[in-house]
Amino acid sequence: MTSSDNTERLVHVPLGERAYDILIGPGLIGRAGGEISTRIKGRKAAIVTDEHVGALYLDPLMDSLQTDGIEAVSISLPPGEKTKSFDSLTKVCDVLLEARIERNDTVIALGGGVIGDLTGFAAGIVRRGVRFVQIPTSLLSQVDSSVGGKTGINTRHGKNLVGIFNQPDLVLADTDVLNTLSEREFRAGYAEVAKYGLIDKPDFFEWLENNWKEVFSGGAARIEAIATSCQAKADVVVADERENGRRALLNLGHTFGHALEAATEYDSRRLVHGEGVSIGMVLAHQFSARLNLASPDDAARVEAHLKAVGLPTRIDEIPGELPSTEFLMDAIAQDKKVKGGKLTFILTRGIGQSFVADDVPASEVISFLEEKRKK
Amino acid sequence: MTSSDNTERLVHVPLGERAYDILIGPGLIGRAGGEISTRIKGRKAAIVTDEHVGALYLDPLMDSLQTDGIEAVSISLPPGEKTKSFDSLTKVCDVLLEARIERNDTVIALGGGVIGDLTGFAAGIVRRGVRFVQIPTSLLSQVDSSVGGKTGINTRHGKNLVGIFNQPDLVLADTDVLNTLSEREFRAGYAEVAKYGLIDKPDFFEWLENNWKEVFSGGAARIEAIATSCQAKADVVVADERENGRRALLNLGHTFGHALEAATEYDSRRLVHGEGVSIGMVLAHQFSARLNLASPDDAARVEAHLKAVGLPTRIDEIPGELPSTEFLMDAIAQDKKVKGGKLTFILTRGIGQSFVADDVPASEVISFLEEKRKK
Numbered sequence: 044m045t046s047s048d049n050t051e052r053l054v055h056v057p058l059g060e061r062a063y064d065i066l067i068g069p070g071l072i073g074r075a076g077g078e079i080s081t082r083i084k085g086r087k088a089a090i091v092t093d094e095h096v097g098a099l100y101l102d103p104l105m106d107s108l109q110t111d112g113i114e115a116v117s118i119s120l121p122p123g124e125k126t127k128s129f130d131s132l133t134k135v136c137d138v139l140l141e142a143r144i145e146r147n148d149t150v151i152a153l154g155g156g157v158i159g160d161l162t163g164f165a166a167g168i169v170r171r172g173v174r175f176v177q178i179p180t181s182l183l184s185q186v187d188s189s190v191g192g193k194t195g196i197n198t199r200h201g202k203n204l205v206g207i208f209n210q211p212d213l214v215l216a217d218t219d220v221l222n223t224l225s226e227r228e229f230r231a232g233y234a235e236v237a238k239y240g241l242i243d244k245p246d247f248f249e250w251l252e253n254n255w256k257e258v259f260s261g262g263a264a265r266i267e268a269i270a271t272s273c274q275a276k277a278d279v280v281v282a283d284e285r286e287n288g289r290r291a292l293l294n295l296g297h298t299f300g301h302a303l304e305a306a307t308e309y310d311s312r313r314l315v316h317g318e319g320v321s322i323g324m325v326l327a328h329q330f331s332a333r334l335n336l337a338s339p340d341d342a343a344r345v346e347a348h349l350k351a352v353g354l355p356t357r358i359d360e361i362p363g364e365l366p367s368t369e370f371l372m373d374a375i376a377q378d379k380k381v382k383g384g385k386l387t388f389i390l391t392r393g394i395g396q397s398f399v400a401d402d403v404p405a406s407e408v409i410s411f412l413e414e415k416r417k418k
Numbered sequence: 419m420t421s422s423d424n425t426e427r428l429v430h431v432p433l434g435e436r437a438y439d440i441l442i443g444p445g446l447i448g449r450a451g452g453e454i455s456t457r458i459k460g461r462k463a464a465i466v467t468d469e470h471v472g473a474l475y476l477d478p479l480m481d482s483l484q485t486d487g488i489e490a491v492s493i494s495l496p497p498g499e500k501t502k503s504f505d506s507l508t509k510v511c512d513v514l515l516e517a518r519i520e521r522n523d524t525v526i527a528l529g530g531g532v533i534g535d536l537t538g539f540a541a542g543i544v545r546r547g548v549r550f551v552q553i554p555t556s557l558l559s560q561v562d563s564s565v566g567g568k569t570g571i572n573t574r575h576g577k578n579l580v581g582i583f584n585q586p587d588l589v590l591a592d593t594d595v596l597n598t599l600s601e602r603e604f605r606a607g608y609a610e611v612a613k614y615g616l617i618d619k620p621d622f623f624e625w626l627e628n629n630w631k632e633v634f635s636g637g638a639a640r641i642e643a644i645a646t647s648c649q650a651k652a653d654v655v656v657a658d659e660r661e662n663g664r665r666a667l668l669n670l671g672h673t674f675g676h677a678l679e680a681a682t683e684y685d686s687r688r689l690v691h692g693e694g695v696s697i698g699m700v701l702a703h704q705f706s707a708r709l710n711l712a713s714p715d716d717a718a719r720v721e722a723h724l725k726a727v728g729l730p731t732r733i734d735e736i737p738g739e740l741p742s743t744e745f746l747m748d749a750i751a752q753d754k755k756v757k758g759g760k761l762t763f764i765l766t767r768g769i770g771q772s773f774v775a776d777d778v779p780a781s782e783v784i785s786f787l788e789e790k791r792k793k
């Protein structure tokens with residue numbers, strides 16, 4: 044893994060008639076009009092964004108579209124997870140229909156994963172599907188949510204419970220915009236970058252250990268890290284578009300992570316998703332070591348790296364009251380199907396050697412969590 | 419086309435991994451549990467119905483499911499087109515999630531096209547898609563809306579503007595339940611049956627001319643007519659699942675029909691969909707004759723048959739004020755794309771010889787409508 048020069052990268056996602064390109068590099072928002080108009084016939088677009096991102100990048104995007112003869116309307120929603128709701132979905136569909144967006148016109152998601160998930164869903168159901176372009180602006184959305192076609196909203200029953208698979212027609216990951224992202228959000232997204240190394244790319248993990256500072260500061264290493272992550276996710280998605288098997292590996296660190304998010308009531312002041320994943324990945328490695336599947340040295344190495352970049356790695360780093368083991372186990376059982384006291388978990392045999400285990404005894408998880416809460 | 423004995427028919431829709439069976443015959447609701455449990459793994463179901471249909475058929479369906487070990491919940495919505503809304507969609511999704519319907523569990527639409535369209539949409543988005551069974555109870559839904567996978571809801575911008583393609587896993591068309599359908603609704607559905615003959619099955623149209631009374635009274639001829647219609651629609655859908663070309667033929671009579679529905683403000687006391695289609699098909703044949711594409715005798719034969727079964731065939735049969743030509747033209751232009759004064763229309767060269775014409779001069783349509791309004 045060597046960093047190349049500071050130019051653009053292209054990851055192609057070969058999904059037959061749903062194939063698409065992901066462009067990764069600086070200044071892509073300024074070129075969006077050109078990239079879209081060479082790929083999509085319609086001359087109308089509707090941009091969906093949130094108020095943070097819109098204030099910074101809506102005007103440049105509008106200008107770029109106009110330059111290439113694309114007439115655009117926009118809607119700006121409140122930032123935050125609450126925006127992934129039926130209410131927002133209804134509102135966005137209404138705006139798209141009011142703007143008379145037709146099958147060959149484009150709906151653009153300009154924002155983080157919240158905007159991408161909501162907008163991809165709306166674009167897939169208005170007129171039973173119009174063209175859809177992702178312009179992800181958070182690190183998490185560039186390396187994870189904008190690739191793979193999962194879209195959706197939350198309901199009172201839980202996160203992402205209503206939605207569709209809707210692959211975009213194009214993804215433009217403008218690496219410049221990450222400069223305005225908060226340090227904390229950048230770090231949270233970085234947890235997902237590291238995840239790809241831990242799943243099955245030990246060389247990439249090692250490269251990150253050596254180059255993470257440049258990934259944070261921008262430039263070629265950042266582009267390289269994002270492109271490698273997109274390629275990794277694309278590979279998994281192509282192998283298993285509808286999530287029946289291998290795609291489950293993407294949940295490394297997420298079973299524990301989701302339980303911690305639930306325990307902190309999705310209060311982003313206490314824990315954001317990537318932080319939960321960071322702690323969750325460390326726990327998954329420690330738990331694998333405890334089951335004698337992997338060496339404890341690997342768990343220590345994972346913890347050391349995530350700690351170095353400033354991510355939390357232990358449950359007791361979460362501000363506020365420590366969640367009870369019982370609560371965590373309930374959340375884990377909600378998340379995963381429990382069959383005769385056995386759980387499905389992503390475990391590992393070492394760095395870059397994770398696998399799906401579907402026979403993990405609940406009792407082992409309980410004693411592991413008890414132990415972790417003690418120290 | 420000969421009528422067979424009074425037993426069940428099966429139409430297979432060969433859509434690759436989305437393939438499914440349509441069973442057509444008497445008593446299918448009583449056997450629903452068995453038919454579902456041999457095809458679908460999950461042991462949970464949720465039934466969506468409307469208050470008319472639910473009062474008649476919910477209990478027998480629940481009993482049948484229970485007998486085969488399927489545990490079911492149900493939701494009953496107000497009958498009528500207004501139920502195809504974002505509000506109902508939100509409500510149905512909530513019920514499905516509350517009942518913990520999972521990917522291999524079943525959502526059942528028990529009702530006419532309104533319930534089928536709404537429920538198919540909900541089943542396709544809850545958990546990004548769970549299993550879906552159509553039990554269509556109106557003639558229209560048995561021969562048209564339950565086949566082909568179009569699902570959706572209406573918005574203030576128009577009908578069916580938000581939705582997805584979602585093929586069912588099974589369709590059970592119980593021909594007995596049509597006995598409780600109002601005569602008017604049965605006739606309206608019959609317009610769509612006749613449509614399949616007029617599109618490309620002249621023998622079927624002739625068979626209907628000779629056998630329509632038995633189709634109305636039930637028994638073997640009814641099953642035969644429904645099976646032939648389902649097969650006809652399935653053939654078109656298989657050739658063009660996503661509606662890019664040939665599927666447009668299914669809109670025979672619908673351009674004029676939709677304009678008439680809009681002119682009567684979708685007031686079902688004045689006009690229901692099938693009645694608009696009946697008048698629209700006669701107009702399409704007369705218009706084709708006027709353009710010297712078809713013989714006026716064919717138009718007369720179509721009119722005579724639809725009149726014989728009791729369907730309206732002329733604009734002036736619609737109760738209330740006659741819509742203006744201008745209003746109708748506006749509605750037609752809304753419905754179809756107008757390119758340089760040219761419209762796309764389904765025209766015909768005679769009975770069973772319809773085709774897509776994409777260069778119909780708007781001026782010709784205007785003078786035709788003017789003429790039709792005069793007599």
Ligand SMILES: NC(=O)c1ccc[n+]([C@@H]2O[C@H](COP(=O)([O-])OP(=O)(O)OC[C@H]3O[C@@H](n4cnc5c(N)ncnc54)[C@H](O)[C@@H]3O)[C@@H](O)[C@H]2O)c1
Binds near residue numbers: 099224
């Ligand atoms: N679809 C998928 O496969 C998938 C995968 C992972 C996560 N997700 C979803 O993604 C969501 C989280 O995404 P996220 O972390 O991007 O959250 P987000 O969209 O809420 O963005 C985080 C915050 O950063 C701000 N922001 C984004 N880009 C910015 C920029 N360039 N400059 C300044 N501020 C910026 C946003 O306004 C927001 O306040 C969750 O809803 C999660 O469920 C989806």
Ligand SMILES: NC(=O)c1ccc[n+]([C@@H]2O[C@H](COP(=O)([O-])OP(=O)(O)OC[C@H]3O[C@@H](n4cnc5c(N)ncnc54)[C@H](O)[C@@H]3O)[C@@H](O)[C@H]2O)c1
Binds near residue numbers: 555563566567597599
């Ligand atoms: N998805 C498609 O491809 C497609 C195709 C054509 C029409 N549609 C849609 O279908 C809808 C119209 O369908 P519809 O005509 O079935 O209307 P509907 O569902 O409103 O049913 C008509 C009436 O008949 C009642 N009813 C139904 N079955 C009955 C029975 N067995 N006994 C007594 N009463 C019964 C209903 O309660 C309702 O009052 C429209 O919304 C239209 O857009 C969809």
Ligand SMILES: [Zn+2]
Binds near residue numbers: 235297316320
């Ligand atoms: Zn994640």
Ligand SMILES: [Zn+2]
Binds near residue numbers: 562610
């Ligand atoms: Zn119709």
